[in-house]
Amino acid sequence: LTPYAELSPSELVRACACSQDGEAWVEFIRRFHVVIAAAVLRTSRHWVEPSRPQLDDLIQDTYLKLCENDYRLLRSFRPQCEGSIYGFLKVVAANVVHDRFKAALAVKRGAGQTEAIAEPIQVDPKTTDDSNFEAVNQRLRLQQVDRILTEVTKGKDQERKRAIFWLRHRQGLTASEIAAIPSIGLTTEGVESVLMRLTIMIRGHVLGTKHEVKVLKRQNRSKGLGS
Amino acid sequence: LERNPNEHIGPAELARLLEESRWRTGSVDAAETHPHLAACTSCRQQFDELLALDRQLKNTISGDSPSPHGDCPGNDVWREVAGGLTRPDETLAPVEHASRCDHCGPLLREAVAEFAELNRDLTEAEQTQIASLESASADWQQRLARRITGTQHSGPDQEPKAWWQWLSVPRLAMAGASLLAVIVVGSWAVVHRYQVYRNQPAAAERLLARAYTEKRTLEPRIAGAAYAPLRVSRGPAASFTSRPAPLLKAEALIASQLESHPDDPAWLQAEAQADLLEGKYDAAVEALRRALELVPHSPAFLTDLATAYFQRAQQEDRKDDFGAAYEYLSQALKLQPDDPVALFNRAIVAEDLFLYQQALDDCDHYLRVDSSSQWAEETRNRANSVRKKLKDHESKATPLLSPAQIAAGAMPPSEIDQRIEEYLHEAVRSWLPQAFPEGHSQANADALQALFFWRS
Numbered sequence: 305l306t307p308y309a310e311l312s313p314s315e316l317v318r319a320c321a322c323s324q325d326g327e328a329w330v331e332f333i334r335r336f337h338v339v340i341a342a343a344v345l346r347t348s349r350h351w352v353e354p355s356r357p358q359l360d361d362l363i364q365d366t367y368l369k370l371c372e373n374d375y376r377l378l379r380s381f382r383p384q385c386e387g388s389i390y391g392f393l394k395v396v397a398a399n400v401v402h403d404r405f406k407a408a409l410a411v412k413r414g415a416g417q418t419e420a421i422a423e424p425i426q427v428d429p430k431t432t433d434d435s436n437f438e439a440v441n442q443r444l445r446l447q448q449v450d451r452i453l454t455e456v457t458k459g460k461d462q463e464r465k466r467a468i469f470w471l472r473h474r475q476g477l478t479a480s481e482i483a484a485i486p487s488i489g490l491t492t493e494g495v496e497s498v499l500m501r502l503t504i505m506i507r508g509h510v511l512g513t514k515h516e517v518k519v520l521k522r523q524n525r526s527k528g529l530g531s
Numbered sequence: 532l533e534r535n536p537n538e539h540i541g542p543a544e545l546a547r548l549l550e551e552s553r554w555r556t557g558s559v560d561a562a563e564t565h566p567h568l569a570a571c572t573s574c575r576q577q578f579d580e581l582l583a584l585d586r587q588l589k590n591t592i593s594g595d596s597p598s599p600h601g602d603c604p605g606n607d608v609w610r611e612v613a614g615g616l617t618r619p620d621e622t623l624a625p626v627e628h629a630s631r632c633d634h635c636g637p638l639l640r641e642a643v644a645e646f647a648e649l650n651r652d653l654t655e656a657e658q659t660q661i662a663s664l665e666s667a668s669a670d671w672q673q674r675l676a677r678r679i680t681g682t683q684h685s686g687p688d689q690e691p692k693a694w695w696q697w698l699s700v701p702r703l704a705m706a707g708a709s710l711l712a713v714i715v716v717g718s719w720a721v722v723h724r725y726q727v728y729r730n731q732p733a734a735a736e737r738l739l740a741r742a743y744t745e746k747r748t749l750e751p752r753i754a755g756a757a758y759a760p761l762r763v764s765r766g767p768a769a770s771f772t773s774r775p776a777p778l779l780k781a782e783a784l785i786a787s788q789l790e791s792h793p794d795d796p797a798w799l800q801a802e803a804q805a806d807l808l809e810g811k812y813d814a815a816v817e818a819l820r821r822a823l824e825l826v827p828h829s830p831a832f833l834t835d836l837a838t839a840y841f842q843r844a845q846q847e848d849r850k851d852d853f854g855a856a857y858e859y860l861s862q863a864l865k866l867q868p869d870d871p872v873a874l875f876n877r878a879i880v881a882e883d884l885f886l887y888q889q890a891l892d893d894c895d896h897y898l899r900v901d902s903s904s905q906w907a908e909e910t911r912n913r914a915n916s917v918r919k920k921l922k923d924h925e926s927k928a929t930p931l932l933s934p935a936q937i938a939a940g941a942m943p944p945s946e947i948d949q950r951i952e953e954y955l956h957e958a959v960r961s962w963l964p965q966a967f968p969e970g971h972s973q974a975n976a977d978a979l980q981a982l983f984f985w986r987s
Contacts, residue, residue: 322787329676337672341661343649350645360666364675371679379779384615391614394649398610449588467627473588475629475636479550481643486615487622496546500581503549507584 306331313389321378333367339390340366343397351405362404366397384486446474449506456505464488468495469502540567540574548578553585599634609635609642732797735781735788739804742778751838751876753804754831758905778808796822796832803835812843833863834873841880856880869900878913887921931957934965934981958982 562569837859844852881890894914965978
């Protein structure tokens with residue numbers, strides 16, 4: 305074993321980014337090969353069932369991507385926790401695979417038929433297609449709910465609560481999908497609980513009563529039964 | 532444990548039932564959802580009401596995926612967000628954006644789903660497939676490592692010769708010459724390495740200055756950086772790949788040097804400047820405070836520490852930090868009164884503290900030191916803006932009382948106290964010369980009386 309085998313993942317990344325020592329890279333490839341290979345394999349399957357040489361090529365491309373421009377990507381890596389490197393390598397591998405297949409698809413379609421790259425455009429709210437009454441109505445409903453939401457979430461964590469609410473109700477993410485976003489910092493149950501409390505509060509506003517969570521407490525259970 | 536069907540449904544369970552019902556199509560019968568809901572009207576009503584609102588909101592989900600807007604982040608950001616590559620406080624802004632944007636929301640959802648799939652444990656079939664790849668072999672991995680580092684290992688081993696076979700006269704002469712050469716080269720290397728080490732903080736400083744200019748995100752200046760217009764970072768956090776290349780290089784250099792020189796003030800300052808460019812203001816304050824403990828009266832450290840406090844004050848709305856920034860810049864200017872960076876920066880801090888007159892004074896002082904650079908142009912613009920603010924303020928404020936009005940007691944002392952700074956300024960600037968004129972001019976009795984009033 306080389307001395308590099310004793311380094312933590314972050315230390316090993318730094319050693320590879322700052323030195324030209326082949327032993328450091330041998331250890332890096334040995335340690336992270338399965339992570340990169342698995343990410344390449346699963347991402348490739350979104351496009352085709354990849355052959356073994358294809359997978360080897362994509363795995364090699366991922367390592368070379370990490371080394372491009374004087375190890376730019378490796379040097380840009382900022383560990384958020386000890387396991388961050390695995391997420392980082394999966395992201396790099398997924399990007400490499402998607403880029404490779406997109407490029408291959410573009411070549412296959414021919415230069416004249418490649419999809420135009422969508423340029424960011426400024427949308428003027430006054431000129432968007434609002435002729436559809438339902439669209440206008442929907443927008444008004446969303447605005448009304450957003451106003452109420454802003455009011456009921458005033459204070460700490462407002463942005464996070466609003467993000468959770470709209471990820472669920474506008475983007476259609478499930479509670480477990482929302483909880484999977486690291487910056488949300490909640491379990492699935494936590495997200496469900498936030499969503500329910502917000503829904504209750506909004507309901508209260510819509511009905512014109514600012515009542516709080518009305519869920520009956522367990523010690524008073526028998527009173528509410530069958531009433 | 533068996534659950535008592537007479538127990539009311541708790542918040543966590545109600546939330547779970549709502550979540551499950553949301554994804555069912557068609558009408559949902561509360562009684563079938565949970566046995567307690569069949570028996571308890573109160574819980575059923577609550578559930579039905581919440582479900583109705585949930586359904587209404589579900590109908591507002593747009594099926595369209597419009598083109599990106601101007602403030603949409605790049606598509607690569609979503610995988611980084613889903614993979615947790617950025618700090619949670621930096622990620623919240625793009626997540627919040629995606630929650631309201633019909634272009635980015637689906638991209639985030641796709642990235643989250645993709646990442647969930649990548650995080651699943653490997654199946655046995657996948658493990659076998661990966662193990663059978665050529666890239667899984669040690670030989671392939673060593674070849675790739677050599678390719679990456681551009682080094683080649685030594686050739687095939689040869690049979691070693693016995694040591695006495697080397698002892699011939701020409702070989703001994705060559706060995707002696709080689710030894711001498713090694714000593715000369717070694718001595719040069721030691722001296723050179725020392726010089727290189729000494730030059731490295733300056734190299735880091737140059738890289739940081741270039742990074743600042745390539746992407747100026749700080750309003751205050753850092754020493755040595757050429758002019759660039761301020762780029763207010765728009766919208767959510769940038770991708771981790773978008774940091775200027777010189778910043779990345781400087782950070783690698785600083786990290787490697789701080790390991791062996793953790794108490795070198797020059798490296799601490801370089802680290803703090805990199806932290807400032809990264810937006811890590813707490814870390815910058817800490818590093819500069821350590822540097823100042825080592826070199827207590829360094830104008831450069833004081834100026835950068837002020838910048839760290841100022842940025843943190845703006846980010847976290849910490850009023851004390853604004854004061855600290857002003858104080859440290861004043862200390863730096865006491866040591867180097869004409870330092871253009873400290874003057875430039877103090878004008879900014881003063882304006883933020885509503886010390887408009889002081890801001891204007893610093894701008895004027897700066898323009899006497901540097902009147903022609905692009906920094907000077909920015910200072911001129913700042914001075915004009917401050918002048919306008921002062922003018923607006925003066926036009927809105929009621930005029931100060933004249934000496935005669937003060938002497939006549941036209942206003943209670945408490946109201947004068949509220950504008951004490953302005954009266955003090957007026958007393959020094961106008962009343963004193965009127966009360967004690969030079970030459971044979973006649974003293975203004977009202978001014979004199981107002982000054983007596985002031986003393987009392």
